[in-house]
Amino acid sequence: MDTEAHVTERDRSSSPEGGAEEGSRSARFLDAPWRGPALLGAACVAFLLLFSTFVMQPFLIPSGSMQPTLEIGDRVLVNKLAYRFGSVPQRGDVVVFDGTGSFVREAPAGNPVTGPVRWAAAAVGLAEPAETDYIKRVVGVGGDRVVCCDKRGRAEVNGRPVDEEYLYPGDAPSRVPFDIVVPQGTLWVMGDHRSRSRDSRDHLGEPGGGMVPVEKVVGRADWIGWPAGRWGSLQRPDASTDVRAPGPVGSHG
Known part of the structure; x- marks a missing residue:
């Protein structure tokens, strides 16, 4: 008797009436008033992430290394x-670049749970960028000889002094003397707030000498x-x- 009761119950669930009930639930889900706004919101988020990934990305300035040009x-x-x-x-140019291999040896391990959320928030400018992302000003390109400092305390590029009006008031072009030739396909970069910027100067004695490969540049900061x-x-x-170029500027070697 129990077996027959179970069979009868299964038969009811598979009857046309049961199928109609399932279809009714599906129709209610499809016709839910929140479905349209939810799909529109998801499409907008997807568009923003794609636009940020390939065209234009908001970048949150996390430090004072580029003051006064860029504030925290x-x-x-x-x-x-x-x-x-x-x-x-x-x-x-003020550029954003991936410092992996030049400013840091390797990227830190990310959290598989919070990592994607943090990436998405950084992609739309709501969170600080990845630890390996930097924003600095290009001072020398491939083939340039960059020297600091001359007798008047100015940086020189290819033997010509550069008037760096963008420097933070009171900052010297560099308190660390250097005389380098930028290899082809790389960049020498520094922050505008030289006394607070960790940049190419801090990696002179390391492999790569503080040079940033051109292919590691994410893009150019064009607007605030x-x-x-x-x-x-x-x-x-x-x-x-207004500096003489000793050879092809920024070309790959």
């Missing part, structure tokens, strides 16, 4: 297409997008471009 908490818009079609970084009171473009200083 600024969001700059990094143009990821700036160097995609044959263009190369130029002296004076936030806060609203600091909106504006980041122009390449004229003094940085």
